[in-house]
Amino acid sequence: xxxxxxxxxxxxxxxxxxxxxxxxxxxxxxxxxxxxxxxxxxxxxxxxxxxxxxxxxxxxxxxxxxxxxxxxxxxxxxxxxxxxxxxxxxxxxxxxxxxxxxxxxxxxxxxxxxxxxxxxxxxxxxxxxxxxxxxxxxxxxxxxxxxxxxxxxxxxxxxxxxxxxxxxxxxxxxxxxxxxxxxxxxxxxxxxxxxxxxxxxxxxxxxxxxxxxxxxxxxxxxxxxxxxxxxxxxxxxxxxxxxxxxxxxxxxxxxxxxxxxxxxxxxxxxxxxxxxxxxxxxxxxxxxxxxxxxxxxxxxxxxxxxxxxxxxxxxxxxxxxxxxxxxxxxxxxxxxxxxxxxxxxxxxxxxxxxxxxxxxxxxxxxxxxxxxxxxxxxxxxxxxxxxxxxxxxxxxxxxxxxxxxxxxxxxxxxxxxxxxxxxxxxxxxxxxxxxxxxxxxxxxxxxxxxxxxxxxxxxxxxxxxxxxxxxxxxxxxxxxxxxxxxxxxxxxxxxxxxxx
Numbered sequence: 001x002x003x004x005x006x007x008x009x010x011x012x013x014x015x016x017x018x019x020x021x022x023x024x025x026x027x028x029x030x031x032x033x034x035x036x037x038x039x040x041x042x043x044x045x046x047x048x049x050x051x052x053x054x055x056x057x058x059x060x061x062x063x064x065x066x067x068x069x070x071x072x073x074x075x076x077x078x079x080x081x082x083x084x085x086x087x088x089x090x091x092x093x094x095x096x097x098x099x100x101x102x103x104x105x106x107x108x109x110x111x112x113x114x115x116x117x118x119x120x121x122x123x124x125x126x127x128x129x130x131x132x133x134x135x136x137x138x139x140x141x142x143x144x145x146x147x148x149x150x151x152x153x154x155x156x157x158x159x160x161x162x163x164x165x166x167x168x169x170x171x172x173x174x175x176x177x178x179x180x181x182x183x184x185x186x187x188x189x190x191x192x193x194x195x196x197x198x199x200x201x202x203x204x205x206x207x208x209x210x211x212x213x214x215x216x217x218x219x220x221x222x223x224x225x226x227x228x229x230x231x232x233x234x235x236x237x238x239x240x241x242x243x244x245x246x247x248x249x250x251x252x253x254x255x256x257x258x259x260x261x262x263x264x265x266x267x268x269x270x271x272x273x274x275x276x277x278x279x280x281x282x283x284x285x286x287x288x289x290x291x292x293x294x295x296x297x298x299x300x301x302x303x304x305x306x307x308x309x310x311x312x313x314x315x316x317x318x319x320x321x322x323x324x325x326x327x328x329x330x331x332x333x334x335x336x337x338x339x340x341x342x343x344x345x346x347x348x349x350x351x352x353x354x355x356x357x358x359x360x361x362x363x364x365x366x367x368x369x370x371x372x373x374x375x376x377x378x379x380x381x382x383x384x385x386x387x388x389x390x391x392x393x394x395x396x397x398x399x400x401x402x403x404x405x406x407x408x409x410x411x412x413x414x415x416x417x418x419x420x421x422x423x424x425x426x427x428x429x430x431x432x433x434x435x436x437x438x439x440x441x442x443x444x445x446x447x448x449x450x451x452x453x454x455x456x457x458x459x460x461x462x463x464x465x466x467x468x469x470x471x472x473x474x475x476x477x478x479x480x481x482x483x484x485x486x487x488x489x490x491x492x493x494x495x496x497x498x499x500x
Contacts, residue, residue: 064368064369064370066370067169067170067171067172067368067370068160068171068172068173068174069163069171069172069173070173070174071173071174071175071176072161072173072174072175072176073175073176073177074155074161074175074177074178075177075178076124076151076152076154076178079125079128079129080497080498080500081128081129081464081494081497081498082128083497084493084494084497085128085129085133085134085137087137088140089137089138089139089140089487090487091138091139091140091484091485091486091487094139094140094266095482095483095484096482096483096484097139097266097267097478097482097484098266101264101313102264102265102266102313102314103262103263103264103265104199104263104264104265104266105139105141105265105266105267106132106135106136106139106141106144106199106265106266106267106268106269107199107200107201107259107260107263107265107267107268107269107309107314108132108199108200108201108202108268108269108271109201109202109256109268109269109270109271109272109305109309110132110201110202110203110206110269110270110271110272110302111202111203111204111205111206111207111234111271111272111273111274111275112202112203112204112205112206112274112275112461113202113271113274113275113319113461113462114130114131114132114200114202114269114271115127115130115146115200115202115203115204115237116128116129116130116133116146116202116467117204117275117461118159118456118457118458118461118462118463118464119159119160119161119456119457119458119461120159120160120172120457120458120460121155121156121157121158121159121160121175122156122157122159122204122237123149123154123155123156123157123158123159123175124148124149124150124151124154124155124156125154125464126156126159126456126464127146127147127148127149127156128146128148129464129467129468130146130200130202130467131462131467131468131470131471131474132146132200132202132269132271132471132474133146133200134467134468134471134489135269135471135474135475135478135486136199138471138475138486138487138488138489139486141199143199144199144200145195145196145197145198145199145200146198146199146200147193147195147198147200147240147241148195149180149191150191150195152178153178153179153180153191154178155175155176155177155178155179155180156179156180156190157179157180157181157190158174158175158176158179158181159174159175159457160172160173160174160175160457160458161173161174161175161457162457168373168376168377169332169333169368169372169373169376170332170368170459172457189236189239189240190236190237190239190240191240192239192240192243193240193241193243198241201241201252201255201256201259202271203234203237203238203241203252204233204234204237204275205232205233205234205237205275206234206237206252206272206275207234207272207275207301208298208301208304209232210232210233210234210235210251210252211234211251211252211253211301212251212252212253234252235247238250238251238252238255241255242255256305256308257308260308260309260312260314261312264312264313264314265309265312265314266314266315267314267315267317267478268305268306268309268314268315268316268317269317269319269474270302270303270305270306270309270316270317270318270319271302271318271319272300272301272302272305272319273300273301273302273319273320273321273405273408274321274322274461294407294408294410294411299411299415300318300408300411300412300415302318302319302412303318303411303412303415303416303419303421306318306416306419306421307419307421310419310420310421315421315422315481315482316419316421316422317421317422317423317424317474317477317478317481318412318416318421318422318423318424319423319424319425319426320405320409320412320413320423320424320425320426320427320428321405321408321409321412321426321427322405322426322427322429322430322431323403323404323405323406323427323430323431324365324403325365325400325403325434326430326431326433326434326448327430327455327459327460328448328449328450328451328452328455328459328460329367329368329458329459329460330365330366330367330459331449331450331459332366332368332450332459333366333367333368333372333373333375333376334366335363335364335365335366337376338366338375338376338379341376341379341380341382342382343378343379343380343381343382343383343384343385344383344384344385345375345378345379345384345385345386345387346359346384346385346386346387347359347360347364347375347386347387347388347389347394348360348386348387348388348389349388349389349390349391349393349394349396350388350389350390350391351391352391357388360394360396362396362397363396363397363400364394364395364396364397364400365394365395365399365400366393366394367392367393367394367395369390369392369393371389371390371393372389372393372394375387375389405427406427409425409427413425422477422478422481423477424470424473424474424477425473426470426473429469429470429473430448433446433447433448433452433454433469434448434449436448436449440469440472440488440491440492441472441488441491442488442490442491442492442493443492444491444492444495446465446466446469446491453465453466453495454466454469464498465491465494465495465498468489468491468494469491471489472488472489472491475487475488475489476488
């Protein structure tokens with residue numbers, strides 16, 4: 001059953017990103033199903049392509065199914081950047097970065113951004129060069145590990161590759177080989193991680209609703225409704241890290257507290273909000289979602305986790321949330337491009353649950369949908385005409401305002417200052433990159449536009465080079481906060497490895 005996510009909220013603008021303007025999968029989210037049978041063997045697979053494994057719910061399509069024009073294969077090979085990653089950092093002394101009594105220098109807790117989600121999926125290459133790993137390399141932490149997918153399952157959840165040269169709008173091919181998806185009972189799972197103890201615990205889709213089992217306090221993380229029992233989207237990533245834990249009781253919060261207490265990190269990066277902000281708002285009917293988030297009695301999740309880390313003796317570092325308007329996903333089709341066609345278009349919108357249509361004027365943000373694509377095709381012919389879009393095709397001025405994270409970011413900064421936390425202002429960085437002309441300290445040109453080098457193929461999450469830029473912003477904050485001299489990544493050199 002094909003479902004289009006409605007755009008009646010405004011941050012769902014953002015959310016469409018992640019959750020998808022249309023679902024290509026047959027399940028609604030979250031999964032409504034029984035849990036895996038006790039003792040089920042999750043290490044055996046009947047295959048490692050989508051042909052043999054039902055597409056799990058956590059792999060929500062970022063785009064309409066019509067925009068995925070086929071499948072592609074990507075074979076595992078050693079990435080040239082691994083030579084850079086394993087190279088020596090020029091930073092030699094930890095100084096204040098190694099707090100008295102700390103056993104570990106750096107731990108990371110967060111969502112898909114810190115985990116290395118890009119191109120619409122989580123896979124080995126994205127994990128390897130996620131910005132926390134790049135920061136650790138510059139600090140000289142040789143034992144900093146992420147839960148990488150093994151070479152045989154290197155494509156992880158699968159991901160999307162943007163097809164170049166499509167005039168009308170974006171088109172993707174789906175990488176569907178060498179996946180880590182297992183059909184364990186009737187609940188799709190990921191191949192369990194069995195490598196070294198990790199320092200980067202970021203898990204895609206993680207937000208306040210599931211982090212401590214708040215949806216169902218008696219049975220952590222599980223949801224109960226008229227359809228029965230289901231699990232939150234982040235749980236499959238937690239299960240991968242802790243395959244032997246009690247899935248009804250063990251939560252990400254347990255994982256975090258265990259490692260804070262046993263490993264006593266000096267620094268904790270708390271990177272929450274990129275996934276959850278989008279996801280929560282796509283499900284809401286409230287246009288002004290930024291205000292409830294900013295005025296809630298509960299601190300933003302990044303601050304909450306950083307404060308927990310501070311209580312364990314660590315220095316917490318939090319990150320602001322970028323504005324959706326600065327993402328290429330919302331700039332494939334723009335109001336400016338529509339105006340350049342010289343057509344005189346009256347745009348009507350059909351609202352969910354409301355009879356008839358309404359004419360919308362003023363600022364608009366268009367999503368890359370088939371309806372939007374058709375509108376722009378008609379406009380190229382010129383003339384005057386009316387065109388009706390759905391809620392899920394366009395955001396008006398009120399939705400754009402409601403989708404701004406400015407109020408939440410202001411609170412993140414305020415509470416960080418009140419609690420002695422450091423802040424990496426991703427929102428400011430993304431805006432600079434979006435406006436154009438951004439250059440790194442070593443003079444490398446970075447573009448955040450459609451087809452630019454800062455974002456990955458999904459137009460939502462940063463590329464490998466984008467992660468290097470974010471890593472440098474993080475390093476700047478650490479240097480200032482600790483009086484350290486961690487060297488910035490030479491992005492020109494880094495890009496040279498990317499182009500090999």
